[in-house]
Structures are given as structure tokens and as C-alpha cells.
Amino acid sequence: MTGEALIVLENVNKWFGPLHVLQDVDLSVARGEVVVVIGPSGSGKSTLCRAINRLEPINSGTIIFDGQPLPAEGRALARLRSEVGMVFQSFNLFAHKTILQNVMLGPIKVRKEKAAVVRDRAMSLLERVGIANQADKYPAQLSGGQQQRVAIARALAMQPKALLFDEPTSALDPEMVGEVLDVMTSLAKEGMTMVVVTHEMGFARHAADRVVFMADGQLVEQAAPEEFFANPRSDRAKDFLSKILTH
Numbered sequence: 001m002t003g004e005a006l007i008v009l010e011n012v013n014k015w016f017g018p019l020h021v022l023q024d025v026d027l028s029v030a031r032g033e034v035v036v037v038i039g040p041s042g043s044g045k046s047t048l049c050r051a052i053n054r055l056e057p058i059n060s061g062t063i064i065f066d067g068q069p070l071p072a073e074g075r076a077l078a079r080l081r082s083e084v085g086m087v088f089q090s091f092n093l094f095a096h097k098t099i100l101q102n103v104m105l106g107p108i109k110v111r112k113e114k115a116a117v118v119r120d121r122a123m124s125l126l127e128r129v130g131i132a133n134q135a136d137k138y139p140a141q142l143s144g145g146q147q148q149r150v151a152i153a154r155a156l157a158m159q160p161k162a163l164l165f166d167e168p169t170s171a172l173d174p175e176m177v178g179e180v181l182d183v184m185t186s187l188a189k190e191g192m193t194m195v196v197v198t199h200e201m202g203f204a205r206h207a208a209d210r211v212v213f214m215a216d217g218q219l220v221e222q223a224a225p226e227e228f229f230a231n232p233r234s235d236r237a238k239d240f241l242s243k244i245l246t247h
């Protein structure tokens, strides 16, 4: 971690109708930092994650990425989306394209890179996530854990400056969760800047630089994982942890 901020949210507010889902949110993520966002269902974690690359418009406040205010549209937004990869709960792969084509698509379509260059990068990323031998298959032929690893390779193919994960293991059968978390842990160790919304407390403990606890649209507290899990300060965090850790 260098300490230099890559993602900065200042006073961010978001309403869904009368529901105030992000309430004056301030958050700064340093280059190379891994921030894990936890909290009860409906507390605004996904909305926060989606706001960072403008999948969700905000009502007020500022989001700065790599020194620039978040663009609303046009080329600058396309550039932002290519610099901030996102991995979703549902893998969102193109069903009628092969695994390799899925990984190659973004750099070719969005960044107009040459296919030969992209193919080499895509194959080495598939190698890295342990799926190179499935490159010519279609998503439906892979398990959920394998598809999510492809989705991570696809995000990496754009050579992003940061990766956002929105509950990446929530749709997986339990035996596949570990293989996806292993890939994420190795990215974290290599210094990728990551914001991860998850209910996986083991990942939060071992891979996070900082845990952010959200409840009712607010960042209630944040601390290094060893400090947060040993000594949560707010009653809401204590209550949340006692429920989730005894589950």
C-alpha cells in the first residue's frame, strides 16, 4: 500500500425513492489497498460498490478516481469502466461465446487492441485462474466457480487499476467458494486495489487491509481486520458479528 488515494468518495448520497441508501458516505481507498465491505443485508453495500463505477448514479457528493472526478458519460466514462473492473455475483458471461472469447472481448471492442496480443494475455490470465484447458468451452459447460474465475480473468484482461467485487461468491455452491477466494487472495497479495463486498468473514480477516462495516446506508466503523474482529466498537457491528459468526 502506498497511501496515495485511488478512489475517494466524499459526502456521497443515494436515494431509491424515499429510501436513503447511502448517507453522507466518505471513503478513501489507497492504491494497492484491499477494502472489504461488510454489513447486514440491505445496508447499501452493493449500491456503494456500483456507485464507484457509475453503474448506479448518485444524488449528491463526489467520487474521484485516480485524481479525476467520476465522469457521467461519454468517452471518459468508457475509460473509467475499463480502469475499474467489476465482478458480480452472477458471472454475466456471454453464453454464446467461448471462455476465451469472453475474456478477449473487452480489450478488442472497448480498447481496440489487436486480437493476437489480447489472445496471449487472455490465455495467460486463464492459466492464472486455472481454466486454460477450458478456453474453447462455453460458459454453461463450466461450474459456477470456474465461471466466476473466468469473470475475474475477463476483468483483468482490461488491465484495470482497481477491481470491485460485489458478493462474488454468494451464488456459488459452498465447495466452489474457496477456489474463487484463492484467486482473489492472490490478487490482493500482488497489490491489486480492491473493494470487495462479501459475507466471507475468513476472506475479510486474511486478505483485507481494512474492513468497512456498513449499516443503514452509513459507514459505521472501519478498522484493520484484526482490530475490527477482536474489538468492534459499535453495537450494530457487535450484533452483526455475533449473528454471522455463530451461523
Ligand SMILES: Nc1ncnc2c1ncn2[C@@H]1O[C@H](COP(=O)(O)OP(=O)(O)OP(=O)(O)O)[C@@H](O)[C@H]1O
Pocket: 016, 019, 021, 039, 040, 041, 042, 043, 044, 045, 046, 047, 048
Ligand atoms: N434499484 C433499486 N430500486 C429500489 N431500491 C433498491 C434498488 N437497489 C437496491 N435497493 C434497496 O436499497 C437498499 C440497499 O440495497 P443494497 O443492495 O445496496 O444492499 P446490500 O447491503 O448490498 O444488501 P445485500 O447484502 O442483501 O446484497 C435495500 O433496501 C434495497 O432493497
